[in-house]
Amino acid sequence: MFDLRDLPHRDALGKLRQRYPNLDVTFLQLLRTGQDALASMERHLAGHGLSLRRFSVLILLARNPDGLSPSRLAAATGVTCATMTGVLDTLERDGCVRREHGSEDRRAVTVLPAHKGMALLDAVLPGHYDRVATAMEALTEAERDTLIGLLAKVAQGLARLA
Numbered sequence: 001m002f003d004l005r006d007l008p009h010r011d012a013l014g015k016l017r018q019r020y021p022n023l024d025v026t027f028l029q030l031l032r033t034g035q036d037a038l039a040s041m042e043r044h045l046a047g048h049g050l051s052l053r054r055f056s057v058l059i060l061l062a063r064n065p066d067g068l069s070p071s072r073l074a075a076a077t078g079v080t081c082a083t084m085t086g087v088l089d090t091l092e093r094d095g096c097v098r099r100e101h102g103s104e105d106r107r108a109v110t111v112l113p114a115h116k117g118m119a120l121l122d123a124v125l126p127g128h129y130d131r132v133a134t135a136m137e138a139l140t141e142a143e144r145d146t147l148i149g150l151l152a153k154v155a156q157g158l159a160r161l162a
Contacts, residue, residue: 007032030154037135044131048124049094053077053087055124058096058117067100067110096120 007028008016017023038052045055056077060068068076074084088111091097096117102108136144 027154040131040135041128044128045124048120050120050124053079053083054091054096057084057087057091057111058113058121061097061111061113062118062121065113067112070109070111073111091117 007025013023013025041055042052045052050058057073060073060076070084070088071081073088074081077084079087088097088099092099094116096114098112098114100110100112102110139147
């Protein structure tokens with residue numbers, strides 16, 4: 001979690017750049033903005049009894065109504081299979097998903113969206129999209145396109161770090 005709220009001012013940056021020439025406050029601002037966006041989403045989702053991880057699983061299942069394997073859900077959300085098992089246990093307990101075992105191989109599991117899970121998404125998404133629209137309303141369509149392109153370039157740079 002990135003918690004730096006007080007980013008350096010111009011004078012401090014000048015001094016820091018003398019010592020660390022590669023300093024780029026743009027990345028710090030990106031981290032802070034991303035953290036603020038996630039915190040806002042988490043607050044909204046918590047009001048509906050959801051975590052960001054459980055919400056992500058429901059979104060993936062809404063896009064894949066024929067179901068996904070737990071390992072595919074884990075990979076798509078960036079967590080371990082063990083963590084996904086816990087997420088799915090909670091969602092299944094709450095009636096939001098169901099697990100089906102393969103008829104020929106009982107070890108094969110497909111996670112399917114349950115009606116209650118899709119109804120929960122229907123309740124959450126309008127407010128979620130309203131909040132996103134409010135966060136983005138200061139940007140023109142052209143600025144949004146530019147931002148998407150710029151973020152793609154940052155993602156390429158991050159990929160080179162892996």
